[in-house]
């Protein structure tokens with residue numbers, strides 16, 4: 001069996017908590033940037049101040065570019081690059097990381113808490129609309145579907161191909177795809193296309209169910225943000 005767990009590692013930018021096994025990394029993890037070599041930067045790219053014995057160069061941990069101390073003085077949490085403590089950020093990266101940290105605090109928590117959904121999967125004919133609790137695993141890698149009788153196959157977050165949010169129109173039970181931005185009605189469910197463990201494309205439809213509908217609605221909104229974050233970091237790496 002492959003080793004799991006995490007280990008503390010001292011990197012060039014600070015202490016990082018890295019997975020022992022690469023394949024158990026959170027799908028929200030970002031690779032560290034390569035740092036611009038000292039010889040290639042003679043002045044701060046923010047304020048143009050020349051580097052010398054007193055005005056030292058510092059690397060922003062997120063973008064890897066060179067700044068003076070003043071222009072990179074912010075210390076911000078960077079969990080996506082596995083740093084344990086807040087690390088040095090330039091102004092541009094500070095804004096991005098703060099927004100992401102807001103996501104980790106609110107939305108990852110909501111996804112792990114879970115919500116109740118009527119679940120309808122491809123190929124299911126006789127067990128439609130059974131209510132399951134759906135939650136994100138603690139390593140952020142899988143969606144679990146479970147009720148007191150049954151557990152469905154996990155869906156790997158990185159195997160989700162597309163995600164469609166459904167909203168409930170007022171005075172109507174008809175589910176309609178969300179139309180652009182604007183009124184922002186509450187989500188009543190979602191449909192996800194994903195690859196199963198055999199590589200086959202599957203479809204799962206989930207409709208908010210149970211007593212605490214608000215929790216399910218929040219779960220859908222959080223899932224939408226999680227999908228976008230994973231998709232955005234994949235396209236930026238390419």
Ligand SMILES: [Zn+2]
Pocket residue numbers: 044045046047048049067068069070071
């Ligand atoms: Zn500067």
Ligand SMILES: [Zn+2]
Pocket residue numbers: 060061062063064065089090091092093094
């Ligand atoms: Zn930066």
